[in-house]
Amino acid sequence: xxxxxxxxxxxxxxxxxxxxxxxxxxxxxxxxxxxxxxxxxxxxxxxxxxxxxxxxxxxxxxxxxxxxxx
Numbered sequence: 001x002x003x004x005x006x007x008x009x010x011x012x013x014x015x016x017x018x019x020x021x022x023x024x025x026x027x028x029x030x031x032x033x034x035x036x037x038x039x040x041x042x043x044x045x046x047x048x049x050x051x052x053x054x055x056x057x058x059x060x061x062x063x064x065x066x067x068x069x070x
Contacts, residue, residue: 013063035062
């Protein structure tokens with residue numbers, strides 16, 4: 001999945017949930033703050049499906065259980 005598509009999906013979900021969304025660029029990773037959850041995503045154009053699902057699961061406390069399946 002494209003990295004930009006992943007970030008866009010998270011941004012939309014955060015807006016719908018009414019939680020803070022912030023993106024900052026680190027050395028080799030992009031840092032995401034969604035609500036109170038902070039995580040990173042590698043700065044590659046393509047992100048592996050397994051990594052995407054793991055990232056989405058990390059954001060469940062801020063966006064709700066299974067938020068990406070809706």
